[in-house]
Each structure stands twice: as structure tokens, then as C-alpha cells.
Amino acid sequence: MVELRGKNAIVTGAAVGLGNAYAKALAEEGVNVALCDLRDEVHELKEQLEGLGVRAIAWQGDVSDPAHVRTVVDGAKSEFGSIDILINNAGVFGASVPDDDLDKSLGDYERIVGANLKGEYLFGRAVIPIMIDQGVGGEIVNIATDHMFTCGTPYDSCPKHDDCPWGDSPRPTGGGDAMDLYDASKWGLNGFLFGWAKALAPHNIRVNALCMGATDSWMLRSFHGHNPPQKEVDSWMKAEDNARVMIELLKEGSQGRNAQNINFCTGRPVALEAPHEHLYVVPETVRLGGEQ
Ligand SMILES: NC(=O)c1ccc[n+]([C@@H]2O[C@H](COP(=O)([O-])OP(=O)(O)OC[C@H]3O[C@@H](n4cnc5c(N)ncnc54)[C@H](O)[C@@H]3O)[C@@H](O)[C@H]2O)c1
Structure with a gap:
């Protein structure tokens, strides 16, 4: 297992929800974290992380604005000296x-x-040229959704776990009734997942994606006017559990899986499943070689 202490990370969309849990979990492992978000609570999180004994830096801005992205990435590099981990989390429904x-x-x-x-x-x-230049590998985790993997399309990739609450008939399509843009944006991430993983494997930079089902967050609570029925909340996964699994994934290091959409089915324990067989890439093209 790879030691994360002393590494440097960027977490986007870190003010609330899953990104907040990812940033805290990284800091608890001794990782310095650069944060960004549209919301000003991101500055409070910076102080909380510093309280955990790591260095933290925060910017308020929009991840779709190239100037903001430059500010965050160049600022993190200049403050920390390197960027080892990118958690691409910011998202909206x-x-x-x-x-x-x-x-x-x-x-x-x-x-x-x-x-x-x-x-x-x-x-x-913005980050990849820096990681390549550093020459010591790296980790990129894109935050996707279960609509592109779990119990959804492509139907054949459903792992059909014995304890799947959907039984023997997984939901045949991903996404809901009013989600065409959301699903298109998340499906689009597959282009970066596979394209980046192949191009970056020779540099020992891994690229994986987390594909969650319903996980308690500001976003999910907003669907219920921020007053969700307790039964509903009880059925949701916890962001902290997902963050713990993300840490496990990062600790696999260069000997770990690459180019994988990692599945978190609602109704099952939140755990890092075994790597699955590749469906869309030739395994040799995404195999990492050296040590980090
Ligand atoms: N919660 C779930 O059930 C669930 C399920 C599948 C996927 N996801 C994905 O997980 C990620 C986090 O979602 P969440 O549920 O924690 O949502 P959330 O709304 O609770 O948190 C998202 C954070 O991203 C920030 N953000 C949104 N747009 C931004 C932008 N343009 N620039 C900068 N910051 C921005 C928000 O301000 C917020 O702090 C998203 O990519 C989402 O699509 C969530």
C-alpha cells in the first residue's frame, strides 16, 4: 500500500457534499489539499483542514472557467511544490x-x-502536464455516477452482485426521466477516463472514476426541498464511506487498477470492489509499470 502522507491534492467542488468528505479524508491521511468551489464555505473547510495538521489553500470560483482553473492549479503547484492527486468532483444536477x-x-x-x-x-x-513533468506518477479520480455503470447501461457491465437489491433484473437504462444533459455529461467522462488512462499509463499516472448511487449530500437533499423523509435518508450511502473507499483506491498506487469505473450500488455496503475485467480498453494499454 502506498503512503499518502506528505502528498499534495486538488479537490474540486469541496465546500459541501462528497467533495467535502473527500477533502477531509485526504487531510486525515496527512495530504495537503487545494480546494475550490463556487460557495464561500470552501474557506471554512480550509481552516478545518489546517486544524487537522495539513496545509490547505482555497479558491472560490467556477470550474468551467479556464482562468479560475489556471489560478487553482498554478496556485497549488506554487504553494505545495507538486500536485500528486486530482479529485475531479465538482458537479451539478x-x-x-x-x-x-x-x-x-x-x-x-x-x-x-x-x-x-x-x-x-x-x-x-491543467494538471496532467505538471504530473508528467514531475516524473513520479500520480492519481486522477473523476466523480461520475451510477447512471453510467451500476445496474444501468451498458447492461452487460452490471456486476450482478448476489446481494443486489434489484434482484435478477437490473435497471435496464441509466439515469432518470429528466436527466439527459446530466447523463450526457457523465457519460462524456468515459472519453477522458479511457483516453487519459491509456495516454498516462507510461507515466505511472492512474485514472479511475467513482460511480455512486444515491449518496447523502446537499445535492441529494435538494431534491427533497432539504427535508427528505428519514426512510429515504436511511437508504442513502454516506459520503464519508465513499471517501474512505477513495482513500483505499489511492493507496493501491501504481500496482493498482487503472481505467476503471468503480461501482457503488445503493443498498450494498460501501466497499472497494475487486477490479473488473476491462470492456473498453485493451488491458495491456493501461497497465502501469513502475513504483510511485
Ligand atoms: N450525491 C449523489 O447521490 C451523487 C450520485 C452520483 C454522482 N454524484 C456526483 O458527485 C459529485 C458531488 O456531488 P454531491 O452530491 O456532493 O453534490 P453537492 O451539490 O452536495 O456538492 C457539489 C459541490 O460542487 C460545487 N460546484 C458545483 N458546480 C460547480 C462549479 N461549476 N464550479 C465549482 N464548484 C461547483 C457545489 O458548490 C458544491 O459545493 C458530483 O459530480 C455529482 O454529480 C453524486
Whole structure:
């Protein structure tokens, strides 16, 4: 297992929800963390992380804005000296349907695809040259959704766990009824997952994605007017559990899995499943060689 203490990370969308839990879990492992978010609570989180004994730095801004991304990435590099881990987490949900009016929909497109796909793309483009230049490997984790893996399309990739609450009939399609832009943005991440993993394997930089089902967060609570029924809350996964699994993933280091959409099915214990067989890449093309 790889020691994370002393490494340096960027977590996007860290003010609340899953990103907040990821940032805290990294700091508890002794990782210095650069944070960014639209919300000003990101500055409170910086102070909390410093209280855990690591260095932290925070910026308020939009991940779809290239100038903001430059500020965060260059600032993190200059403050910490290196960037070892990128957690591409910032994301938004917004209802959208195919017969939305074009003018209404353009705003949705910019907001949803901007945060969920363009933001991850921009952070990748800004961080990857730095990681390659450092020459010591690295970790990129993109935060996707179960709509692109768990019990969803592609149907054949459902792991069909014995304890799956959906029984023998996994949900045949990913996503919900008003999610075409959200799902398109998350499916788009597969292009970066596989493309980056192949290109970066020779540099010992791993790229994986976490594909969660319903996990307690500001976003999920907002679907219920921030007053969700307790029964609903009890069925959700906890962000802290997901963060613990992310730490386990990072600790695999260069001997670990690469180019994988990692599955978190609602209704099952939140645990790092065994690596699955590759469906979309030739395994040799994403195998890392050396030590980090
Ligand atoms: N919670 C779930 O059930 C769930 C399930 C699947 C995937 N996800 C994904 O997990 C990630 C985190 O979601 P969450 O549930 O914690 O949501 P959340 O709304 O609780 O937190 C998201 C954070 O990202 C920030 N953010 C949003 N757009 C941004 C932008 N353009 N620039 C900078 N910051 C921005 C928000 O301000 C917020 O702090 C998202 O990518 C989401 O799509 C969540």
C-alpha cells in the first residue's frame, strides 16, 4: 500500500457534499489539499483542514472557467511544490428533457455540462502536464455516477452482485426521466477516463472514476426541498464511506487498477470492489509499470 502522507491534492467542488468528505479524508491521511468551489464555505473547510495538521489553500470560483482553473492549479503547484492527486468532483444536477425549449436549454447545457464535463476536462488539461513533468506518477479520480455503470447501461457491465437489491433484473437504462444533459455529461467522462488512462499509463499516472448511487449530500437533499423523509435518508450511502473507499483506491498506487469505473450500488455496503475485467480498453494499454 502506498503512503499518502506528505502528498499534495486538488479537490474540486469541496465546500459541501462528497467533495467535502473527500477533502477531509485526504487531510486525515496527512495530504495537503487545494480546494475550490463556487460557495464561500470552501474557506471554512480550509481552516478545518489546517486544524487537522495539513496545509490547505482555497479558491472560490467556477470550474468551467479556464482562468479560475489556471489560478487553482498554478496556485497549488506554487504553494505545495507538486500536485500528486486530482479529485475531479465538482458537479451539478439540473432537470432537463429532450423537448425543452432551445433557449432555456442552452443555459442548462452551459451549467450542467460546464461543471460536470468541461470542468473535469479543464482540470485534467491543467494538471496532467505538471504530473508528467514531475516524473513520479500520480492519481486522477473523476466523480461520475451510477447512471453510467451500476445496474444501468451498458447492461452487460452490471456486476450482478448476489446481494443486489434489484434482484435478477437490473435497471435496464441509466439515469432518470429528466436527466439527459446530466447523463450526457457523465457519460462524456468515459472519453477522458479511457483516453487519459491509456495516454498516462507510461507515466505511472492512474485514472479511475467513482460511480455512486444515491449518496447523502446537499445535492441529494435538494431534491427533497432539504427535508427528505428519514426512510429515504436511511437508504442513502454516506459520503464519508465513499471517501474512505477513495482513500483505499489511492493507496493501491501504481500496482493498482487503472481505467476503471468503480461501482457503488445503493443498498450494498460501501466497499472497494475487486477490479473488473476491462470492456473498453485493451488491458495491456493501461497497465502501469513502475513504483510511485
Ligand atoms: N450525491 C449523489 O447521490 C451523487 C450520485 C452520483 C454522482 N454524484 C456526483 O458527485 C459529485 C458531488 O456531488 P454531491 O452530491 O456532493 O453534490 P453537492 O451539490 O452536495 O456538492 C457539489 C459541490 O460542487 C460545487 N460546484 C458545483 N458546480 C460547480 C462549479 N461549476 N464550479 C465549482 N464548484 C461547483 C457545489 O458548490 C458544491 O459545493 C458530483 O459530480 C455529482 O454529480 C453524486
